[in-house]
Amino acid sequence: MKTETIHGQIIAKANHYQAVSGKGGTRRIIKDEKIRAYEKSFIQQCHIYRNKRISGRFRLFVRVWHSSIRFDLDNSLKTLLDCLQMVDAIEDDKLCFQIEAEKHIDKYHPRIEFAILEVNEQKNIFQ
Template sequence: MEVEVIHGQIIAKANHYQAVPGKFGQKRIIKDEIIRAYERSFMEQCKVYRNRRISSRFRLFVRVWHSSERFDLDNSLKTLLDCLQMAGAIADDKLCYQIEAEKHLDKYRPRIEFAILEVNEQKQLFNN
């Protein structure tokens, strides 16, 4: 299992959408420039997992190093999964069935460290 590091503060998509005029006077929601810039940076840095097109179930291991306490871990995970799909690392984020995530602080070097483990058999997480 290889670990990949993406430098920069990961952005929560939930906080970075904006309403713009659409057809027939209706509004539509688009990503703002902050999230687009993070996605571009992710794409440039993603080398280990780019274009692997993992199309079986997988586990995601993540360490998120935020620049301050105000950032949420859960919002980072959705952004990461979306970026992995954009980079072609995974075929579809619905194939993720387990996430092991940690939140850390590093004011001067925010980043994410992640690894993907393909899993071919069902693992029971909870006893019924």
């Protein structure tokens, strides 16, 4: 199992959507520039898991170094899973059956480290 590191403060998608005008006076929700910039940075930095196309159940191991305690760990996980789909590391985040996550603080070098372990569908991981 290989570990990949992505440098930069991971952005919580929940806090970075904006409402804009749509057709016929409707409103639609889009990502703001901060989340798009993070996604672009993730895509540029992700090399180990890019195009792995994991299509079965998997376990995700994550260590997140936030620049401040004010950032939530759980919001980081959703962003990470979405970015993994963007780089074709995984086919669908619904295939994630277990997450082991840690939160750390590094004011000057925020980053995430993650590893993905494919799980045999027939094997019970708690035995």
